Amino acid sequence: MSTHDRSRLRKKPERARPDPAFRDAVLDEGLVCHLSWVERGSPCVLPMAYVRVGDELHFHGSQEQRALVHLAAGGEVCACVTLLDALVLARSTKNHSMNYRCVVAWGRGCELLDLYEKRRSLDLLVEHVIPGRTGGARPPTEAELRATRVCAIRLDEWSCKQREGGPRDYPQDLPLEHWAGELPLSIAVGEPRQEVGPAGERPLPAHVRDWRR
Amino acid sequence: MSTHDRSRLRKKPERARPDPAFRDAVLDEGLVCHLSWVERGSPCVLPMAYVRVGDELHFHGSQEQRALVHLAAGGEVCACVTLLDALVLARSTKNHSMNYRCVVAWGRGCELLDLYEKRRSLDLLVEHVIPGRTGGARPPTEAELRATRVCAIRLDEWSCKQREGGPRDYPQDLPLEHWAGELPLSIAVGEPRQEVGPAGERPLPAHVRDWRR
Numbered sequence: 001m002s003t004h005d006r007s008r009l010r011k012k013p014e015r016a017r018p019d020p021a022f023r024d025a026v027l028d029e030g031l032v033c034h035l036s037w038v039e040r041g042s043p044c045v046l047p048m049a050y051v052r053v054g055d056e057l058h059f060h061g062s063q064e065q066r067a068l069v070h071l072a073a074g075g076e077v078c079a080c081v082t083l084l085d086a087l088v089l090a091r092s093t094k095n096h097s098m099n100y101r102c103v104v105a106w107g108r109g110c111e112l113l114d115l116y117e118k119r120r121s122l123d124l125l126v127e128h129v130i131p132g133r134t135g136g137a138r139p140p141t142e143a144e145l146r147a148t149r150v151c152a153i154r155l156d157e158w159s160c161k162q163r164e165g166g167p168r169d170y171p172q173d174l175p176l177e178h179w180a181g182e183l184p185l186s187i188a189v190g191e192p193r194q195e196v197g198p199a200g201e202r203p204l205p206a207h208v209r210d211w212r213r
Numbered sequence: 214m215s216t217h218d219r220s221r222l223r224k225k226p227e228r229a230r231p232d233p234a235f236r237d238a239v240l241d242e243g244l245v246c247h248l249s250w251v252e253r254g255s256p257c258v259l260p261m262a263y264v265r266v267g268d269e270l271h272f273h274g275s276q277e278q279r280a281l282v283h284l285a286a287g288g289e290v291c292a293c294v295t296l297l298d299a300l301v302l303a304r305s306t307k308n309h310s311m312n313y314r315c316v317v318a319w320g321r322g323c324e325l326l327d328l329y330e331k332r333r334s335l336d337l338l339v340e341h342v343i344p345g346r347t348g349g350a351r352p353p354t355e356a357e358l359r360a361t362r363v364c365a366i367r368l369d370e371w372s373c374k375q376r377e378g379g380p381r382d383y384p385q386d387l388p389l390e391h392w393a394g395e396l397p398l399s400i401a402v403g404e405p406r407q408e409v410g411p412a413g414e415r416p417l418p419a420h421v422r423d424w425r426r
Contacts, residue, residue, distance in 0.1 A: 006252065031300075031311070034293055036249035036258035039219065045249035045258050047295040047315055080247055082260040086403075087244075089421065091410070092351040093339050094361065098244070102260055126306050130396075137391050138305040148307065166408040178350050179415040181407040183343075183424060190299075190397030195379040197304070202392040208302065211396060 007106065007159040017101075017160035026103045026160065027052040030081035031129060035059065037070050037077045050079070051121070051128040056152045057105065058112075058121045063149050071109025071151035079105045079153065087183040090167035091176040097168075099182065102161045107153030115142060118150045132207030187212065220319065220372040230314075230373035239314045239373065240265040243294035244342060248272065250283045250290045263292070264334070264341040269365045270318065271325075271334045276362045284322025284364035292318045292366065300396040303380035304389040310381075312395065315374045320366030328355060331363045345420030400425065 017023070027050075036045040046067055051058050057079055061068045071077060086099035112118050122145070123134045140148070167180050192208050194201065230236070240263075249258040259280055264271050270292055274281045284290060299312035325331050335358070336347045353361070380393050405421050407414065 006255070006257065032295060032297055032313075034247035034249075034258055034260075034295070036247075036256040036291065038251050038254070038256050041251070042219070042289055042319065043249040043251050043256060043291040044219065044317075045247055045291045045293045046317065047247075047293065047313065049311060076255055078249070078256040078258045080258045080260065082245060082247070084245055087342060087424075089343065089346065090350065092353070092357075093335060093347060094353045094357040096339055096342070096346070096350070098262060098342075100245075100260065104257075104259065106255065122306060126309055129300060129309070129311075130302065133302065133309070134306060137303065137309070138386060138389055140305070140307045144305075144307045166406070169410075173351060174410045175412055176351055176410075177412045177415060179407060179418050179421060180410065181405055181421075183405050183421060184403030186401045186403065188399045188401035190399065192394055192396050193379070194392060194394040197382075197387045197389075197393065199388055199390045202390060205392050208392060208394075208396060211300075 007104070007157050015161045015163055017162050023103050023155070023158060023160050024052060026083060026101045027057070027081055028128070029083055033057065034080045035067050035077055037067060037075055049125065049129065051125040053121065053124055055155045057155065058125065058150060058152045060122060060125055060148055060150050063147065065149065068149045068151050071153070072111040072149060074108050074110065076106065076108050077153060084185050085164070086185055088167050089180055089183065091169045091173040091178045091180045095167055095169055097163060099163050103158060105153065105155050105158035107156060109151045109153055112150040112152060115145050118145045118148065121150045122148065130207055130211060136205050136207060189213070220317070220370050228374045228376055230375050236316050236368070236371060236373050237265060239296060239316045240270070240294055241341070242296055246270065247293045248280050248290055250280060250288055262338065262342065264338040266334065266337055268368045270368065271338065271363060271365045273335060273338055273361055273363050276360065278362065281362045281364050284366070285324040285362060287321050287323065289319065289321050290366060297398055298377070299398055301380050302393055302396065304382045304386040304391045304393045308380055308382055310376060312376050316371060318366065318368050318371035320369060322364045322366055325363040325365060328358050331358045331361065334363045335361065343420055343424060349418050349420060402426070
């Protein structure tokens with residue numbers, strides 16, 4: 001956690017979570033990162049898959065992908081991973097809120113060019129999203145690795161926020177007869193849909209059946 | 214949809230969804246927007262609650278909230294709403310993907326100062342997140358409306374993307390015996406947790422019980 005002004009939470013400092021273990025838990029649970037950068041003076045933001053590798057965030061895509069071209073050139077980005085935990089219903093409209101955990105990180109990009117490192121990063125990305133999956137799919141070829149751009153930022157400057165618990169109603173609102181509380185939200189996993197190929201129907205692997213159960 | 218270069222999808226144009234009805238459906242289903250802006254030359258991105266009001270996106274918060282201060286000053290932002298629909302498991306590691314729907318919009322902010330408009334926007338925000346809720350909570354006072362900053366951007370320049378369907382495996386990978394297909398994801402709603410106040414336990418309102426069921 002840096003002492004840089006922008007990663008210090010000015011508003012609602014009680015929501016700050018400066019613990020790197022908290023940061024890593026959010027990054028390891030998230031599936032999508034919103035990556036922002038400046039292009040010709042204007043802000044841009046896109047959703048990206050990602051994986052945390054130690055104190056780095058890695059991003060993968062085609063050689064032409066705009067955010068990756070920016071990262072490969074050493075450009076600065078701001079990355080945000082948000083987990084929505086609950087809707088918070090207060091007795092007043094104004095105090096409605098959401099429970100969430102969020103990591104925001106700033107950094108300059110660099111590109112991984114070594115094929116061994118790129119292979120490792122791709123494996124880690126797939127394992128981040130679906131633990132066990134690298135054992136159930138064909139590994140990348142050298143040509144595939146060359147066609148993939150892999151970029152990283154170091155987690156040097158970051159901040160974490162969390163809102164948790166029930167509504168913060170004003171004392172004068174507490175006697176109101178409105179229902180107040182939390183509606184917890186998480187990820188629902190539907191029935192896996194197999195795409196049957198020439199090899200015919202395949203048994204459902206444990207890494208699909210047990211995903212986040 | 215603008216013809217501006219940055220809202221044209223250069224990569225994978227088959228994923229573009231230029232239909233305003235598609236855009237509105239994504240914006241109306243989403244709960245969190247990732248709002249990015251440029252601060253002293255650097256990118257920033259934060260999660261924000263939002264509501265679509267016709268051809269505008271509205272954001273609410275305290276008077277001091279950084280993104281809102283930027284919007285109120287007419288600053289430019291890029292807003293992104295992403296819905297994650299499925300994990301896509303290919304027969305090769307490299308072709309793994311995610312199904313998603315995404316709206317990216319650029320605009321300059323403006324502030325709503327009229328109290329009637331602010332009240333309407335706050336009601337619409339609460340109704341966007343929890344339909345029916347404004348009938349089950351105390352409406353805002355004039356002082357609360359004055360303490361809340363409400364900003365908007367017009368949806369003049371935007372792009373939508375969607376990836377759907379199963380894996381796009383290379384033909385030579387189709388005979389591989391790996392399980393391939395989709396794992397659908399959506400929002401899971403947990404058991405509502407009531408915060409019992411001086412008025413005692415309240416019956417669960419329909420707008421909580423039936424939320425997204």
